[in-house]
Amino acid sequence: AQSVSQHNHHVILSEAASLELGCNYSYGGTVNLFWYVQYPGQHLQLLLKYFSGDPLVKGIKGFEAEFIKSKFSFNLRKPSVQWSDTAEYFCAVNVRGGAQKLVFGQGTRLTINP
Amino acid sequence: DADVTQTPRNRITKTGKRIMLECSQTKGHDRMYWYRQDPGLGLRLIYYSFDVKDINKGEISDGYSVSRQAQAKFSLSLESAIPNQTALYFCATSDSSGRTFGNEQFFGPGTRLTVL
Numbered sequence: 001a002q003s004v005s006q007h008n009h010h011v012i013l014s015e016a017a018s019l020e021l022g023c024n025y026s027y028g029g030t031v032n033l034f035w036y037v038q039y040p041g042q043h044l045q046l047l048l049k050y051f052s053g054d055p056l057v058k059g060i061k062g063f064e065a066e067f068i069k070s071k072f073s074f075n076l077r078k079p080s081v082q083w084s085d086t087a088e089y090f091c092a093v094n095v096r097g098g099a100q101k102l103v104f105g106q107g108t109r110l111t112i113n114p
Numbered sequence: 115d116a117d118v119t120q121t122p123r124n125r126i127t128k129t130g131k132r133i134m135l136e137c138s139q140t141k142g143h144d145r146m147y148w149y150r151q152d153p154g155l156g157l158r159l160i161y162y163s164f165d166v167k168d169i170n171k172g173e174i175s176d177g178y179s180v181s182r183q184a185q186a187k188f189s190l191s192l193e194s195a196i197p198n199q200t201a202l203y204f205c206a207t208s209d210s211s212g213r214t215f216g217n218e219q220f221f222g223p224g225t226r227l228t229v230l
Binding site: 036042043044046049101102104105106107 | 147149154155156157158159162172204206218219220221222223224
């Protein structure tokens with residue numbers, strides 16, 4: 001079955017630490033890739049997205065993600081996190097040309113200690 | 115940003131009751147979705163609709179039904195609520211016309227439902 005896997009369920013970091021959250025998917029076709037963020041008590045917001053072109057994409061708030069097709073991965077990175085990055089992060093994938101449904105990973109809860 | 119609204123925002127109900135969650139959007143999008151979010155499970159698709167006459171089951175549709183009353187409105191019903199339907203429910207929209215990137219979805223603020 002098609003799936004999206006986020007390796008880290010809860011990550012705890014100190015401010016200024018570097019961040020990398022893993023995301024792998026199991027689709028064989030051409031995909032669109034997304035990272036969404038959910039701040040405490042809020043709805044999901046798009047952080048960044050990959051459709052085609054440069055596999056290193058930059059999003060809002062200093063986040064970036066790299067699409068590695070051979071590894072079916074789309075890991076999220078930030079060189080220096082802030083306390084305000086505390087949130088839950090979701091990786092999502094849809095298959096281009098298919099039913100256009102988004103499939104989400106389980107989410108990674110990120111806690112940044114000041 | 116109130117482009118996608120959900121009512122109610124919080125609801126406590128009892129086992130066996132019928133309840134309806136409503137979603138409205140002003141984005142002019144043709145596609146609408148209902149998800150539920152449970153801790154450790156991410157978001158799972160309940161139903162989706164690609165236009166007013168189109169309704170499709172998602173991965174966890176049992177115990178739920180939907181109605182697409184208009185392009186801008188998509189309601190989720192629990193005919194007889196049970197405790198394991200306690201969750202956070204999100205509505206989302208997307209646009210098939212190509213105006214948005216790669217079928218990006220836009221989410222409402224969520225409805226927190228508790229079934230006692």
